[in-house]
Amino acid sequence: MPESLRQIASGETAIVTAVTATGEVGRRLRDMGLSPGTEVKILGRAPLKDPVSIRLRNYTLTLRNNEADFIMVKKVEGIE
Amino acid sequence: MSTAVKWKLEEPPSTTIALAGNPNSGKTTLFNALTGARQHVGNYPGITVERKEGIINLKGTRVKLIDLPGTYSLSAYSQEELVARNFLVNEKPDIVVDIVDATMLERHLYLAIQFFELGIPMVLALNMMDDAKRQGLIINTEKLSQLLNCPVVETVARSGQGKRELIETAIQHAKQDRNNQTPLEISYGAELDLVLDTMTEIIQQHQFMTDRYPARWIALKYLEDDAEIIRYGKLNGKVSEKLEAIVKNTKDHCLRTLKVSPEAIIADYRYGLINSILKQNIIIQEKSRQERIDVTTKLDAVLVNRFVGPILMIAILYGMFQITFSVGEIPMGWLENLFSWIAATATRLIPEGLLQSLVVSGIIDGVGGVMGFVPLITIMFLMISFLEDSGYMARVAYMLDRVLRIFGLHGYSAMPFIISGGIAGGCAVPGVMATRTLRSPKEKLATLLTAPFMPCGAKLPVFMLLVAAFFTEYKAQMMFSITLFAWIMALLVAKLVRSTVIKGKSTPFIMELPPYRLPTLQGIFIHTWERTWQYIKKAGTVILAVSILLWAAMTFPGLPEQQQNQFEKERQIALNTTTAATERQQMVNEINNREGQTALRHSIAGRIGTSLEPVSGLAGFDWRTNIALVGGFAAKEVIVSTFGTAYSLGDVDPEAADTLSARIASDPSWNKFTALAMIVFVLLYAPCVVTVIAMAKESSWSWAIFATVFNTVLGFGMAVAIYQIGTNLFM
Known part of the structure; x- marks a missing residue:
């Protein structure tokens, strides 16, 4: 069942399956290291639940829910 | 030599x-x-x-x-x-x-x-x-x-x-x-490699931009849909069309069969290459996940916590505000003393007359008034640099993004606002320049149009003067309210322009939260010095010129001889009739003052100020305020120094702001509402010349002029409303 990053709760970990954004947004997301197979952990969300901050490749990235919608993920169960 | x-x-x-x-x-x-x-x-x-x-x-x-x-x-x-x-x-x-x-x-x-x-x-x-x-x-x-x-x-x-x-x-x-470096050729999978080879051949055959870039790299950029390279290539005609056709075919094919764009495939292969390199035991992780103490994630758990984060942010910004003023006051006092000493020395050394007046009232007062704020500005920039270099500023952008987006702005707008004086005491010039981190021209424009509303270091003395005169018991609260009001106005105006003249969708927010690091002293000092130096340079150039110009406008033409004689006669009478020395001095002072005021009113600046009175009167501004405000167009720092000169071309030390505020407080033409109207007007009206130039550089002259006119009209409208409502309802 494909899910987008928006649906993942804080503290959960997921693996990126696809980045569906095209053009500039897609390019920037890939530049920042979001490529299929990358493990992503949701660290938390800003005061108004948007943007979201995630941990990947040993660094922290923030993006809005609108951008998170482009990132398809598969939840990883039972890690930690 | x-x-x-x-x-x-x-x-x-x-x-x-x-x-x-x-x-x-x-x-x-x-x-x-x-x-x-x-x-x-x-x-x-x-x-x-x-x-x-x-x-x-x-x-x-x-x-x-x-x-x-x-x-x-x-x-x-x-x-x-x-x-x-x-x-x-x-x-x-x-x-x-x-x-x-x-x-x-x-x-x-x-x-x-x-x-x-x-x-x-x-x-x-x-x-x-x-x-x-x-x-x-x-x-x-x-x-x-x-x-x-x-x-x-x-x-x-x-x-x-x-x-x-x-x-x-x-x-x-x-x-x-130097000459034997060959470009790395990565394999992007059988299919793309084939396409790249075909394209590379065409490029080499026609020597298409090969004087600038490696052939395969050009092919790669075409596949990646690189706007800049393709735009450049189009100038070279036919070859570009050929390449674009190949790219289009490949893209369609990739999207059909793999459901991804060639761009994405290329990125995947690059990461693949990196992984394959790193997998060869390049990195060994000694500690287990639990053992590792990641300071940044720990700190962020608190600092950007959904509930605690915003409270801490306000506390940190308010703390900066407090430190700037409490610490800055000390060296500011020294500088003030230094400049009044220089002024006194100059008065002693230069014989009374036009030259003395030019040097003391024009140059030393004008430039000194501005230089006096250097310590405040320096401390402010020190702290802003610290926040930037430590990584906290990115967190501010992260936390404020959603709020700023409501008003058509972006998380990146937070920094220009703060530098412009969002925590009081910044400067709109570097603030406007900081808008360049904004990707979308529309969000950038909205930010740079509204950033000058912030209470910059040059506006502060005006506020402090008026607050000291009319709201002494609420000093801190007033200053904080002014800052808050500036933010509200900036956000509302941003919303207004973003839903009218610069409508458009918001741009993505994809930002790294860098690890927290203790900034290096050297880095902070260099950073702070660059910005402070800009401010000092401004004092030495623009403000010096404006001060001299304003001094001239306030001095010439002098009073006609007949009137001068009249005052001289009054002085003689006072000296001869009164016996008590102190009383005599007082009377002479009073006459001198009256003469100064009459002369000022007679000067060019006075006439301009007077001619504006019918309009400015709606907001309660008299002719002297008008002179100061017109001067403030050139640089906000000029407002207080002009006030000083305008209110005391007599004998009293024009440097001491306290005396000046007392004088304004006792002036019958001033009341609380005039002061409030003036504060609001100074906060909102036209940015200073240097800022306008910076705005024009970052956007265009038409937008810079738009801001100048729009802000002045807005400021005046609000000032009139405050004055009229206040005086009619509460007095």
Whole structure:
């Protein structure tokens, strides 16, 4: 069942399956290291639940829910 | 002999080294460590992205260092990336030193790979080695160097460790490799490789832009849909069309069969390559996940916590506000004393007359009034630099993004606002310049149009003067309310322009939260000094000129002789009739004052001020206020000094703000509502000339003029409303 990053709760970990954004947004997301197979952990969300901050490749990235919608993920169960 | 001559005789630098790397990789820290204070800050020609250069001498070799803007990639997504890429291609540095954060090798190598593809000789600086050790990361530098086929040097930019070796390696490598560096050719899978080969052949056959770029790289950029390269290629006609057709076919094919664009495939293969390199035991993680103490994630759990984060943010900003004023007051007092001493000395040395008046009232008062604020500005910038360099500013952008978006702005708008005076005491000039981090021209425009509303360091003295005169018991609360009001107005006006003249969708927010790091003293001082120097320069140039001009406007034409004689006669009578010495002095002072006032009213400035009274009267501003406000167009600092001059062309020390505020408080033409109207007007009306110029540079002259007119009208409207409602309902 494909899910987008928006649906993942804080503290959960997921693996990126696809980045569906095209053009500039897609390019920037890939530049920042979001490529299929990358493990992503949701660290938390800003005061108004948007943007979201995630941990990947040993660094922290923030993006809005609108951008998170482009990132398809598969939840990883039972890690930690 | 002058140093200038010696400078000319020196040889031009033999090697040019460009420092490149991701933002927050410690690139600027390393640059500072290498060049010290011998650096030159400018802009890239035609663009407002900062360009830093420095020259260092190493065993008789002169090396030119260029600090390229920090970039994540060379994809020409942002202005910075384009600048970096164009620099590398057009100015061909002898070698690039790519600074990577050793703790984030995986992501940082993405840029390195692109340098290899562009065929630029490169040295990799493995920076933040101290952090890596703390995280228990052991990196096999030698093997990495082998696999990447480029020298790798371990560094700790903060302490300067490894910097010498880095430069020596770079110089050596530059000499060896100057002409035999071949671009790296990565395999992007059988299908894309085939397409790339076909395209490369066409490109080579027609020598299509091959004088600038490697052939396969051009093909790659066409596949990646690189707007800049394609735009450039189109100028060369037919070949571009051919390539575009191939790209279109390939793209359709990829989307049909693999459901991804060629761009995405290319990125995947690059990361694949990085992974395959790193997998060969390059990084060994000594500590387990639990053992590692990640300070940044720990701190962020509190600092950007959904509930605690915003409270702490307000506390931190308010704390900065408090420190700026309480600490800044001390050296400000010293400077004030210094300038009044200079003024007194000048008065003593220069015989009474026009020259004395020019030097004392015009130059020393005007420039001194502005210089007095240098300590405040310096402390403010020190703290802002600290917040920026420590990584907290990015958190502010993250937390405020959603709020700012409501008003058509962006998380990145937070910084320009804060620098402009969002926590009181900034300056709109660097604030406006800071808007360049905004990607979308519309959000940038909305930010730079509204940032000048913030209570900058030059407006503060006006507020302090009026608050001291009318709201002494609520000093801190008033100052805080003014700041709050500025934010509200900036947000509302941003919303207004974003839903009318500059409508448009919001741009994506994709931002790294860099690890928290204790900023280096050197970095903070250089940063602060650059900004403070800009302010001082302004005082020495624009404000000096304006002060002299205003002094002249307030002095000429002098009173006709007949009137002068009249005052002289009154003085004689006072001197002869009254017996008590103090009383006599008082009367003379009173006459002198009256004469000053009459003369001022008679001068050009006075006449202009008086002619504006019918309109300005609606907001309760009299002719003297008008002079000050007109002068404030040139620089807000001028307002208080003009007030000073306008209110006391008599004998009393015009420097002491307290005396001036007392004088204003006792003036019957002033009341609480006039003061409030004036505060609001000064907060909102036209930005100063220097800011307007900066705005024009960052956007266009028409927008700068728009802001000038719009802000003045808005400010005046609000001032009239406050004055009219206040005086009619509450008095």
